[in-house]
Amino acid sequence: MHLWEKLKNKESFFVTGTDEHGLKIQAVAEKRGISPKTLVDEVSLNFKHLAEKFDIQYDRFIRTTDGDHIESVKHFWKTMNERGLIYKGTHSGWYAVSDETFYPESQIEKVTDSNGISKMISKETKNEVIFHEESNYFFRLSKFRDRLINYLKENPQLITPKNKYDSILAELEGEKLEDLSISRPSSRLLWGIEVPGDDTQRIYVWFDALINYITAAGYPKSLNAPTSPWPAVHVIGKDIARFHCIYWPIFLMAADLPLPKQIVIHSHWLCDGFKMSKSLGNVVDPLDTLDYYGQDACRFFLSEYSNIESDSNYSEREFHFTRENLIGKYANLVTRCGGPSFDIEESVAMLKEGSFDKIESFWEDCPYENPAAVKDAAGKLRACLDNLYPAMDTHLENFDHMKATQVWWEAIEAGNQLFQLGQPWIFTKEMKNENLQPEKRETSKLVQSFLVYMAAETCRIGSILMGPIMPHLSHKILDRLGVSMQKRTAQYASVGQDSTYGHGANDKGKKLPIERIKMREST
Structure with missing residues (x-):
């Protein structure tokens, strides 16, 4: 969409990047015997390399370890605290380390694997959850439930496609919205932004990560400037819809900031009809695929087979x-x-x-x-x-x-x-x-x-x-x-709009601009 807007001679500011704090990063770094910063420096370069190989032309690659973002998060926290929207309390519930979030009872289910071992998982992400209790800071999310419901009803275009909008609205109307734990004890999580005024707590990774959008748009100094690209359109995966469609709009409401223009929720890619899995051996390496078939063919295929409302299939x-x-x-x-x-x-x-x-x-x-x-x-x-x-x-x-x-x-x-x-x-x-x-x-x-x-x-x-x-x-x-x-x-881009081309187009010796290659025998 970024390049399409430029094709129309319209202004466009495209942001992508890496979310770099949290328990998952800390655990992987400890396992590898390196510092979390060394790990995220390495990972962010991998994503930059991927963007370069696919010719993804971003205006900013933001990292949540960037200095201006850390200051932005601290400013946002202080604003919420000054408005009486943050309090300290004890939290217990079902926590998914992979998703770095607590889930309510309604969002979890019990499953039994082929070995007869039972565990609790998130209904949405299918990742395992464990029961956990700790003292955290909380954000008064529940205070904004009715306001968000009303906003969604008045602005149904905020979330697309419609089946995702219907799902989010049904969840808000059908369930009690609990206050959100927005910090973790430093004794458990060291790799995160320190809570202003309390070094015993680190800011919850999603409270940190979501703010990256307004950091890139100039918050807190110039978010409302005429040149600011905010409010923006978000393009997200379906597994993080709750964070972007419930938590994030409420955070912005609480700060008296404009909500996004739209939140576009895309589905996932399957491989030959199945979820990609290392155990199944059906994981598709994007770089290997690009190197073999070429950048243009890869980009075109992803466009031609990208179904926003349901999972797309790679074959x-x-x-x-x-x-x-x-x-x-x-x-x-x-x-x-x-x-x-x-x-x-x-x-x-x-x-x-x-x-x-x-x-x-x-x-x-x-x-x-x-x-x-x-x-x-x-x-x-x-x-x-x-x-x-x-x-x-x-x-x-x-x-x-x-x-x-x-x-x-x-x-x-x-x-x-x-x-x-x-x-x-x-x-x-x-x-x-x-x-x-x-x-x-x-x-x-x-x-x-x-x-x-x-x-x-x-x-x-x-x-x-x-x-x-x-x-x-x-x-x-x-x-x-x-x-x-x-x-x-x-x-x-219509018939007859350019009457100046054609010189040398029929010269001899011109080759086909893309060559045929055999299909790979295996992925």
């Missing part, structure tokens, strides 16, 4: 099939219309001169068995291309990458269909006939150039709009077409 076979389609239907189309027998630059010039204005009157004069089918294909392609940007924009505004990719494919398919039905190559041979009447020669040239132009427009418009998803391949194709760097925005 090596489907991935390879997708990549083959990109070569055969998308990249190959520019190779076909960019062949040395045609002239894209000339075709673009003819469009500019108005030569194609009455193209519909020429189909019957062409050597087709079914000229009406070619005429219909031309009309369908024109409609697909002119509607492509608004259709994709609507779907992407709703974070529905799957449907956005589907309408893109429809345009690419329509471009291939017209080129195949129109057979522009038959006119090359026809025009070599010295006995061909000048009028007939002119018609043949006109129809051939129109077919080449519409194929080139399919590639040009399709590449502009696929740029945010496949930045390298799409720009290779735009380079091949000779499209100016200044004309690769949504403003030019």
Whole structure:
């Protein structure tokens, strides 16, 4: 979405990063015999490397160990304390170390494994919980329950998709909202931000981590400045919905700060229909996959198969099939219309001169068995291309990458269909006939150039709009077409909006911009 907004020449500020405090980090560091800071420095570099490999262009990579974030958290804590929203008490309940949170009785269940051993787990994350009691600081979460319910009813767009909104609202209305434990004893947790004025306690990791969003937006100094990117849109996984959709809005309400514009909750990726698990051997390594199939193919597949409302499914076979389609239907189309027998630059010039204005009157004069089918294909392609940007924009505004990719494919398919039905190559041979009447020669040239132009427009418009998803391949194709760097925005994503491209597009010796490879035998 970050690059899509930039394609529309809109301001966008994209934040990602790493949550680096908490008991899990402390435990792993102790096991490895290193300091927690050494561990998180290493882990954050891994995520930065992943972002770099996938060409994820963030504006800030925030770490919760950053100095400005630590100060932001302390300021937020003091504000809540001054408003009487924090108190000290004893807490007992079901605690998940993996999730770093206490769960109410309604959110846990008992399960028995194949060995007959029973344990309690979180219904949502399926991680084990243990009964624990300790003295903590608490936040008066319960005080804001009704206010949050009313806000959600008045602003149903806050949480999307709707099934996630319904679930959160039902949970709030159906259960008592307990006050939230927001600290842990230093005797148990040392790796965390110290509670202001009390070195015996460390701030609860989620109270710390959630504040990163407003830290990045300038809190506490400039959150309300005109240049601040807050309020923002959050994109989160379904396993952390409660923290972002209940705790976080209440924290912001308590601080009299604007709530997020929207919280988009995505589902998880399965592999061949099963949850990824080391024991099952179906874990997909993103870096290995990228190294083998290429960055653009990976990004495109994740877009094409990303189902926001339910779990998405990774399949090596489907991935390879997708990549083959990109070569055969998308990249190959520019190779076909960019062949040395045609002239894209000339075709673009003819469009500019108005030569194609009455193209519909020429189909019957062409050597087709079914000229009406070619005429219909031309009309369908024109409609697909002119509607492509608004259709994709609507779907992407709703974070529905799957449907956005589907309408893109429809345009690419329509471009291939017209080129195949129109057979522009038959006119090359026809025009070599010295006995061909000048009028007939002119018609043949006109129809051939129109077919080449519409194929080139399919590639040009399709590449502009696929740029945010496949930045390298799409720009290779735009380079091949000779499209100016200044004309690769949504403003030019309709038929006839660029009359300056095509120079050198039909030069000999141009290679396919993406090569075929065999499917991996195993992941």
